[in-house]
Amino acid sequence: MTEKIDTELxxxxxxxxxxxxxxxxxxxxxxxxxxxxxxxxxxxxHSFADNKSKEELDAAKKHVIIAGRIMAKRxxxxxxxxDIRDVSGTVQIYARRDDxxxxxALIRRADLGDILGFSGTVMKTDAGETTILIDKLTWLSKxxxxxxxxxxxxxxxxxxxRKRYLDLISNPKSFxxxxxxxxxxxxxxxxxxxxxxxxxxxxxxxxxxxxxxARPFVTHHNALDIDMYLRIATELYLKRLIVGGMERVYEIGxxxxxxxxxxxxxxxxxxxxxxxxxWDLSDVMIETENIIxxxxxxxxxxxxxxxxxxxxxxxxxxAKRSMTELIKEKTGIDFDKKIDLETAxxxxxxxxxxxxxxxxxxxxxxxxFDTFVEKxxxxxxxxYHFPLEVSxxxxxxxxxxxxxxxxxxxxxxxxxxxAFTELNDPIDQRQRFEAQAAERENGNDEAESIDxxxxxxxxxxxxxxxxxxxxxxxxxxxxxxxxxxxxxxLFPTMRN
Numbered sequence: 325m326t327e328k329i330d331t332e333l334x335x336x337x338x339x340x341x342x343x344x345x346x347x348x349x350x351x352x353x354x355x356x357x358x359x360x361x362x363x364x365x366x367x368x369x370h371s372f373a374d375n376k377s378k379e380e381l382d383a384a385k386k387h388v389i390i391a392g393r394i395m396a397k398r399x400x401x402x403x404x405x406x407d408i409r410d411v412s413g414t415v416q417i418y419a420r421r422d423d424x425x426x427x428x429a430l431i432r433r434a435d436l437g438d439i440l441g442f443s444g445t446v447m448k449t450d451a452g453e454t455t456i457l458i459d460k461l462t463w464l465s466k467x468x469x470x471x472x473x474x475x476x477x478x479x480x481x482x483x484x485x486r487k488r489y490l491d492l493i494s495n496p497k498s499f500x501x502x503x504x505x506x507x508x509x510x511x512x513x514x515x516x517x518x519x520x521x522x523x524x525x526x527x528x529x530x531x532x533x534x535x536x537x538a539r540p541f542v543t544h545h546n547a548l549d550i551d552m553y554l555r556i557a558t559e560l561y562l563k564r565l566i567v568g569g570m571e572r573v574y575e576i577g578x579x580x581x582x583x584x585x586x587x588x589x590x591x592x593x594x595x596x597x598x599x600x601x602x603w604d605l606s607d608v609m610i611e612t613e614n615i616i617x618x619x620x621x622x623x624x625x626x627x628x629x630x631x632x633x634x635x636x637x638x639x640x641x642x643a644k645r646s647m648t649e650l651i652k653e654k655t656g657i658d659f660d661k662k663i664d665l666e667t668a669x670x671x672x673x674x675x676x677x678x679x680x681x682x683x684x685x686x687x688x689x690x691x692x693f694d695t696f697v698e699k700x701x702x703x704x705x706x707x708y709h710f711p712l713e714v715s716x717x718x719x720x721x722x723x724x725x726x727x728x729x730x731x732x733x734x735x736x737x738x739x740x741x742x743a744f745t746e747l748n749d750p751i752d753q754r755q756r757f758e759a760q761a762a763e764r765e766n767g768n769d770e771a772e773s774i775d776x777x778x779x780x781x782x783x784x785x786x787x788x789x790x791x792x793x794x795x796x797x798x799x800x801x802x803x804x805x806x807x808x809x810x811x812x813x814l815f816p817t818m819r820n
Contacts, residue, residue: 340468343433347466351429355466360441364388367412369446370454378448388456390415391441391464393493394434395471404431405455408442413496416455417442423459430461437467437493485810486818498811504623505800505812509576511622512596512615512796519611521572521598526561528554528578534775535559535717537768538581541591554580558597559717559791560778563746566599567786574598576796587808588738591817594796603790604745605729609706612733612741612792613642616704620803631736631805634702642704642733647693650707654696659689662726682766686711686726701734716756716772718744740799746789750782 347353369388373381392410399405404419421428434440444458471493472478478494485491492499513523531550533540535557545552558575565573580592596615600607620627620638627639648659657671668685672678677695679688689711701707710730712720718728733741747753757779760772800812810816 336470337468340435340466340470343435344466344468347433347463351433353430353463355463357441357462357464360391360462360464362389362391362441364390365412366390366392366408366410366415369415369456370413373446373448373454376448378450378452381447384446386446387443388446389441389443390456391439391462393439393467394436397434397436406431406434408440409493416449416453417444418447418449418455418457419461420457423457424461427461430463431458435467435470437469437471438463439465439467482818485816488814501800501804501806501812502814504804505796507622508619508800508803509796511618512794513576515615515618516574516596516598519572519614521574521600522570524562524565524570524573524575525577526555526558526575528580530555530561532773532775534772534778536581537714537716537772539583539769541580541582556581557793558595559793560775562597562599563786563789563791564778564781566601566789567781567784571601571787572599585817587810588798588801590797590809590813593809593813596794596796597792599746599789599791601787601789604788605708605731605743605790608743608745608790608792609642609644609731611790612706612743612794613704615792615794616733616735616740616799619799623803629803629805631802632807634736636703636736638704638735640704642706644706644708644731646709647697647707647711648689648709650697650701651689651692654700655692657692659692680768682763682768684713686713690714698734698739699737702736704733704735706731706733713759715744716760717747717753719747719749720752735802738798738802740802741792741794743790743792746786746791748782748786748788750779753782754779 344355347355369390372386390408390410392408394406395409395414396407397404402421406417407414408417419428419431424431441462441464442456442458443460444456447455447457449455472490478484478490483490484498516523529552531552533553533556536559538556540553540556543552543554557579558577562573562575574596576594576596578592579595582591583589585591598611600611617627617638620629628635628637652658655675663685665685668688669679672688672691675692677688677691679691708731709727710718712726712728715728715730718730721727721729729745731743732739747756757772757774761774764773797809797812801807801809804812806812
């Protein structure tokens with residue numbers, strides 16, 4: 325079967341190259357053309373014509389110039405119909421030999437996938453389909469390889485990810501996802517700018533990997549002869565800017581983590597991180613709600629989404645729940661009562677909750693939440709009251725030093741935001757880093773390292789600050805109803 329497919333493909337490649345040569349030799353046409361000025365897109369033409377009658381269009385005599393890829397072609401002899409796709413959609417063109425004279429030979433020789441420019445008059449066929457009756461065409465690019473099957477599109481998952489250009493050509497729904505992703509990012513930027521935040525850029529190559537619990541990618545700088553790390557978060561550099569007096573900063577940028585891959589994880593991904601001086605969690609909750617709403621409304625004005633069978637109204641106020649209260653509702657266990665490590669491990673064993681040897685009580689509490697609660701949170705919910713041990717950069721709660729001022733936002737059983745009232749005490753921060761370093765020595769490869777320069781920055785004084793992180797890829801998955809992160813990344817990481 326493979327040999328037959330290869331033979332058919334090779335035959336098509338040969339024929340298309342022969343057609344390319346014939347364009348040059350027989351018609352004097354450059355198969356790979358030049359700049360082309362158009363005045364309309366497929367969407368514009370449909371907006372103008374779809375609600376008009378055939379007679380109204382005939383009277384309007386609207387002349388347009390378009391360009392796009394031939395996706396389908398029908399007819400022979402004296403007339404040809406073809407579907408032309410551009411960035412906005414698809415429109416039908418109608419070519420008659422009597423109208424085009426010598427130019428008619430061009431459309432007859434065109435293959436699916438070729439890119440041409442057209443000028444003509446907007447009309448409707450007897451069947452009522454909006455169409456352009458063309459009077460001129462211009463050759464712009466010869467496709468030397470065939471498109472995927474025109475009836476089924478590109479369905480092979482692996483090929484869709486490896487050859488995204490074929491996916492975008494063949495699958496309009498996939499194309500639309502990435503248009504929506506762009507709108508989501510733009511809406512977030514617009515909101516952040518509107519409330520006085522300054523967009524900045526921080527280093528991707530860093531001397532130490534900090535700001536998150538994750539395993540970094542390591543590289544080597546030849547001139548300096550030092551190992552460096554691709555950033556696992558933007559946090560520590562952004563907070564240095566708060567120390568410097570910028571007060572409100574954010575960055576939308578690529579993050580790199582040398583970890584496993586699944587439907588919700590890719591080694592490189594995009595996050596929004598923001599930091600507001602003189603803020604705490606209450607301010608960041610308001611900010612987060614407004615970011616999510618702005619993103620949702622950029623693709624659906626009412627802010628209502630459908631995600632995997634769940635209809636969720638993001639325009640309503642988000643719920644606020646304590647992590648320990650949620651665990652107690654699901655398991656009956658009250659982790660607000662102070663317990664020792666031995667008791668916590670016993671409870672974990674009794675409830676089939678797995679834990680690592682280097683974990684403390686706080687890690688086990690967080691694992692109980694992940695096991696019993698997370699997937700049940702469908703409506704937007706801020707979960708606060710996080711254990712200290714899993715939050716090395718967050719300020720402690722005033723009345724309970726075992727917990728910190730942190731929340732995560734959960735929607736449809738997944739996490740979409742992480743926020744702290746930031747730890748601005750350099751002495752406490754050093755102790756947290758040292759505790760993380762001890763975890764690393766005991767086998768936790770994702771524990772934070774000690775960032776001496778960041779501690780020094782804190783010693784100069786950082787205002788009370790509220791910080792937020794949102795994964796752009798996961799948010800796009802939610803708002804476009806995708807179940808794999810690869811479907812919202814133009815070029816996901818793939819095995820060779």
